[in-house]
Amino acid sequence: MQFVNIYLSMILLFAVGLSATPLLRHNLKLANIFAHGIATLGSLAAVLCASFIFVEGPQAFSIPVSLPFLEFSVRVDYLAAYFLAIIGIAGAAASIYAFDYGREYFGRRFMVMAELYLTFLLAMILVVTISHIFAFIVVWEVMSVASFLLVGQEYSRPANTKAAYLYLVMTHVGTAFITIAFLLLWKTSGSMDFAALTGWRGDEWTRNAIFICSLIGFGTKAGVIPVHIWLPKAHPAAPTHVSALMSGVMLKTAIYGMCRFYLEFLGTGPVWWGELILLLAIVSAVLGVLYAMMEHDIKSLLAYSSVENIGIILLGIGAGMVFMSRGLSSFAVLAWSAALFHVLNHAIFKSLLFFGAGAVVNATHTRDIEHHGGLIKAMPYTAIFFLAGAAAISALPPLNGFVSEWLIFQSLLILPEALSGVAGKLSAALLISLLGLTSALAAACFVKAFGVVFLAKPRSVSAAEAHEAPCLMLGSMGFLAIMCLGIGFIAPWLRVMLQSILIPFLSAEAVDNMVGAKWYLLGAQSGSAAGGLSLPLLGAVFVVGLVFAMALYRVCGCKNRLSGETWTCGIVPAARMEYTATGFSGPIRRAFGKILRPRTETVINRNISPYSGRRVIFEVHITHVFDELVYQPLNRYIVKLSRFMKEIQTGSVQLYVGYIMVVTIAVLIWSTRW
Amino acid sequence: MDVSFLYMVGQAILLAVLAPFIAGLIKKIKARLQNRRGPGIFQVYYDLHKLFLKDSVVSPTVSWIFSVAPFIYFAAALGAAALVPGLTSLMPEIGSRFVDLFMLLYLFVLGRFFLALASLDAGSSFGGMGGAREMFIAVLVEPAILLALLTVAFRTHSSGLTAMAGVGADESSALALIFAAAAFFIVLIAESSRIPVDNPDTHLELTMVHEGMVLEYSGRWLGMIVWATAIKELVLIILFSTFFLPWPIVGWSFSAKVVMLVGKILLCIAAITLVETVTNKMRLFKVPGFLAVAALLGLLAIVAQ
Numbered sequence: 010m011q012f013v014n015i016y017l018s019m020i021l022l023f024a025v026g027l028s029a030t031p032l033l034r035h036n037l038k039l040a041n042i043f044a045h046g047i048a049t050l051g052s053l054a055a056v057l058c059a060s061f062i063f064v065e066g067p068q069a070f071s072i073p074v075s076l077p078f079l080e081f082s083v084r085v086d087y088l089a090a091y092f093l094a095i096i097g098i099a100g101a102a103a104s105i106y107a108f109d110y111g112r113e114y115f116g117r118r119f120m121v122m123a124e125l126y127l128t129f130l131l132a133m134i135l136v137v138t139i140s141h142i143f144a145f146i147v148v149w150e151v152m153s154v155a156s157f158l159l160v161g162q163e164y165s166r167p168a169n170t171k172a173a174y175l176y177l178v179m180t181h182v183g184t185a186f187i188t189i190a191f192l193l194l195w196k197t198s199g200s201m202d203f204a205a206l207t208g209w210r211g212d213e214w215t216r217n218a219i220f221i222c223s224l225i226g227f228g229t230k231a232g233v234i235p236v237h238i239w240l241p242k243a244h245p246a247a248p249t250h251v252s253a254l255m256s257g258v259m260l261k262t263a264i265y266g267m268c269r270f271y272l273e274f275l276g277t278g279p280v281w282w283g284e285l286i287l288l289l290a291i292v293s294a295v296l297g298v299l300y301a302m303m304e305h306d307i308k309s310l311l312a313y314s315s316v317e318n319i320g321i322i323l324l325g326i327g328a329g330m331v332f333m334s335r336g337l338s339s340f341a342v343l344a345w346s347a348a349l350f351h352v353l354n355h356a357i358f359k360s361l362l363f364f365g366a367g368a369v370v371n372a373t374h375t376r377d378i379e380h381h382g383g384l385i386k387a388m389p390y391t392a393i394f395f396l397a398g399a400a401a402i403s404a405l406p407p408l409n410g411f412v413s414e415w416l417i418f419q420s421l422l423i424l425p426e427a428l429s430g431v432a433g434k435l436s437a438a439l440l441i442s443l444l445g446l447t448s449a450l451a452a453a454c455f456v457k458a459f460g461v462v463f464l465a466k467p468r469s470v471s472a473a474e475a476h477e478a479p480c481l482m483l484g485s486m487g488f489l490a491i492m493c494l495g496i497g498f499i500a501p502w503l504r505v506m507l508q509s510i511l512i513p514f515l516s517a518e519a520v521d522n523m524v525g526a527k528w529y530l531l532g533a534q535s536g537s538a539a540g541g542l543s544l545p546l547l548g549a550v551f552v553v554g555l556v557f558a559m560a561l562y563r564v565c566g567c568k569n570r571l572s573g574e575t576w577t578c579g580i581v582p583a584a585r586m587e588y589t590a591t592g593f594s595g596p597i598r599r600a601f602g603k604i605l606r607p608r609t610e611t612v613i614n615r616n617i618s619p620y621s622g623r624r625v626i627f628e629v630h631i632t633h634v635f636d637e638l639v640y641q642p643l644n645r646y647i648v649k650l651s652r653f654m655k656e657i658q659t660g661s662v663q664l665y666v667g668y669i670m671v672v673t674i675a676v677l678i679w680s681t682r683w
Numbered sequence: 684m685d686v687s688f689l690y691m692v693g694q695a696i697l698l699a700v701l702a703p704f705i706a707g708l709i710k711k712i713k714a715r716l717q718n719r720r721g722p723g724i725f726q727v728y729y730d731l732h733k734l735f736l737k738d739s740v741v742s743p744t745v746s747w748i749f750s751v752a753p754f755i756y757f758a759a760a761l762g763a764a765a766l767v768p769g770l771t772s773l774m775p776e777i778g779s780r781f782v783d784l785f786m787l788l789y790l791f792v793l794g795r796f797f798l799a800l801a802s803l804d805a806g807s808s809f810g811g812m813g814g815a816r817e818m819f820i821a822v823l824v825e826p827a828i829l830l831a832l833l834t835v836a837f838r839t840h841s842s843g844l845t846a847m848a849g850v851g852a853d854e855s856s857a858l859a860l861i862f863a864a865a866a867f868f869i870v871l872i873a874e875s876s877r878i879p880v881d882n883p884d885t886h887l888e889l890t891m892v893h894e895g896m897v898l899e900y901s902g903r904w905l906g907m908i909v910w911a912t913a914i915k916e917l918v919l920i921i922l923f924s925t926f927f928l929p930w931p932i933v934g935w936s937f938s939a940k941v942v943m944l945v946g947k948i949l950l951c952i953a954a955i956t957l958v959e960t961v962t963n964k965m966r967l968f969k970v971p972g973f974l975a976v977a978a979l980l981g982l983l984a985i986v987a988q
Contacts, residue, residue, distance in 0.1 A: 411789055419841075422836060442826035445826050449824075464804045465744060465806030549688065550695070553765075554757065557699075557758075557761060573742060576899070588810070592808075596967065600822075
């Protein structure tokens with residue numbers, strides 16, 4: 010079986026789906042099954058392609074297209090295959106989820122959504138496999154526009170259209186920078202094929218320019234602070250399965266772009282490249298999770314937590330680049346593999362959390378967690394899957410998030426080897442402690458999210474009437490929850506795989522091949538003399554503890570259990586007495602007040618009842634620093650510029666003819682001089 | 684797995700048995716310092732015995748999270764007791780290479796995560812308030828505890844606890860050691876819910892942090908939580924004694940090492956009780972400043988190294 014055949018049949022599958030789905034528009038049920046069935050099969054085909062690469066080695070082929078500049082050349086190396094596998098896994102889960110979830114959209118432009126969903130999925134698959142500059146930019150743009158239209162799916166809400174247009178503007182700014190970076194590459198190397206760009210060496214200025222442009226371009230797509238503003242608005246607005254793919258996978262295509270540029274095209278650069286990325290990374294991580302903590306729209310909370318996780322991934326990439334520029338290639342492998350591992354983990358648990366959130370929103374018809382509560386009783390399976398995702402994203406051992414954060418911690422711990430002196434030590438210590446702060450905040454954030462949504466009594470009528478999600482939605486959540494549990498334990502194998510991805514780029518020796526002899530150990534450094542992480546050991550210790558606790562409970566304890574209402578100082582407990590999300594995040598809001606700058610609004614109405622009635626409306630708004638510092642002044646400047654332009658745009662035809670005259674004369678004068 | 688796993692389990696059980704004694708000792712010394720006679724030093728064992736024989740009162744509002752959380756909290760504390768370089772650091776030949784600093788710290792996070800969830804489960808504002816404050820203090824503690832421990836970890840270039848215990852508290856950089864020890868001591872007080880950050884003896888509204896969080900628990904579950912908290916405190920004290928109290932124990936005879944470790948633990952207990960006696964509970968929003976001092980001391984230690 011040739012790779013070309015599998016790949017092209019995958020494309021063909023999507024093409025059939027895209028062209029045949031509109032024919033079924035009179036039977037929405039059938040269209041739903043057909044479109045999402047094709048999407049599932051296509052995603053599985055992507056996984057098949059990726060596993061083919063890992064078995065048979067990198068593949069490339071090219072099909073000439075009779076268009077100028079355009080060539081359909083595909084090259085799937087290990088790096089591309091890894092991202093392809095992530096897209097396939099998350100895409101398959103999202104498509105299975107969409108069988109049930111899509112029914113919500115019957116009669117609400119379902120056909121458009123299904124078509125766009127297929128386009129979006131296909132475009133993401135093409136982005137990571139295409140190896141031609143022009144074709145890459147085209148599919149990148151298709152991916153952006155398809156996701157923009159999906160964000161605007163529910164266009165009747167003004168907030169959604171606003172988010173969609175903000176996304177469109179930001180993503181085009183990003184695409185512009187990516188295009189500049191690619192054009193610079195093309196101009197200096199003379200080739201549009203990725204393979205010819207490998208090991209390209211330009212002069213220092215061009216390299217720096219390409220670095221900055223690609224960082225801004227891909228950073229915008231990845232949602233790195235300060236160019237993140239579209240992300241927390243756009244991701245929640247899209248339908249849930251698309252939100253999950255946008256947060257879990259589309260951001261990763263930007264990480265893929267960064268890997269391509271910094272590992273392959275640019276290669277080893279000056280130290281400040283890595284340092285700049287580390288700085289952006291830690292700002293994104295800390296601010297992202299702080300804003301997530303303050304959110305009580307469940308989907309916005311998850312979107313902000315994506316900003317945090319992109320920050321964690323970039324910490325690994327930044328450390329890897331610092332090691333590369335110092336020639337410490339085995340450390341670079343560690344840092345880069347930590348980043349790539351977190352890419353996979355985030356794709357899994359973020360998709361899972363979005364699916365859970367979507368099920369909750371479907372059941373309660375509100376995204377505000379202050380109106381949820383008590384859902385663990387109505388939706389027991391959703392609750393347990395969401396809990397698995399929340400525990401994984403809070404880096405609780407022994408789930409997958411813990412393993413990749415541990416690897417990131419390890420790569421930061423050896424950062425002083427590359428950055429010598431007190432400054433290096435100090436910056437490594439600050440990065441580690443701020444990463445610790447980030448993960449503690451993430452734990453607090455997801456205690457809040459899970460506790461307020463699922464525990465205690467229902468806080469609203471709609472939450473009290475909630476019902477469990479349909480079985481296919483639960484199935485795809487359960488699949489991802491099992492992956493959250495399992496991936497930590499197969500980490501040593503994955504680590505070997507990640508090394509095989511990275512070693513061609515970093516010309517490093519294989520660090521650890523502990524498969525076989527020490528299957529239970531995930532070593533950090535070469536030879537792993539200094540120790541490592543053994544998840545089975547941790548699991549065993551924990552299980553022994555659990556068994557001990559159970560034995561204690563069963564054997565020694567008194568078995569009587571009485572039912573008694575929650576103690577509320579003698580009043581009958583009600584849902585209004587529960588601790589709210591706003592209250593839960595209160596101490597943190599106050600302690601980080603310098604960054605968050607909360608503004609409170611309290612409205613007290615005393616005219617409800619002459620005896621005791623008093624209605625208090627309390628609201629807290631936080632200020633987003635970068636909105637105020639960067640985007641609002643920029644916005645004002647653009648509006649001012651537009652006002653100035655309005656002066657010239659009078660609408661009078663004579664004046665326009667005059668403009669044309671002036672320009673023509675100017676061009677004539679200019680052309681005669683040469 | 685190798686034989687060190689069995690030693691680790693043995694150490695966990697030993698520490699679990701000893702932990703209530705240490706908690707009782709702290710209570711006793713504190714009482715003596717306040718001119719009270721105080722309860723006997725075995726009082727915590729009697730309390731645990733009593734709690735295990737009592738009926739549990741459970742609110743009808745709660746879900747399975749409430750009944751699972753004490754087990755996870757207890758197992759996490761016991762796991763931390765297995766990983767801490769106590770006995771295993773006394774006998775380097777059995778010290779496992781696979782115990783890791785982040786493993787230990789994140790076991791604490793695991794236990795706290797579930798206990799905080801359980802505090803929201805019963806639907807009372809007392810529990811929620813306690814849980815919110817506990818997570819808040821945990822957020823502030825995390826950077827400080829990492830900075831303090833990094834002074835040791837940077838010297839071994841790894842976060843392996845056995846390797847760290849090997850170089851822990853050698854006197855090559857006394858100034859750094861003093862700063863780091865001060866930083867970790869502040870963290871120790873905050874993590875074990877003691878005055879001036881929290882008050883372990885009461886759950887009044889003003890001091891409502893850890894005790895507020897577990898307010899809804901009773902009977903066996905409360906017994907497990909009390910016990911696990913004692914284990915957690917002992918683990919932190921051992922960490923402090925191994926890494927930050929000077930006089931390295933490498934190369935001593937086994938019995939001398941044990942005496943040394945016990946001496947260090949007693950010293951640490953004395954310091955904790957002294958602080959509890961001479962300071963007042965501070966306002967909740969003064970705690971960030973208090974822990975920022977710890978973080979700054981940790982940074983100073985790294986600079987001074």
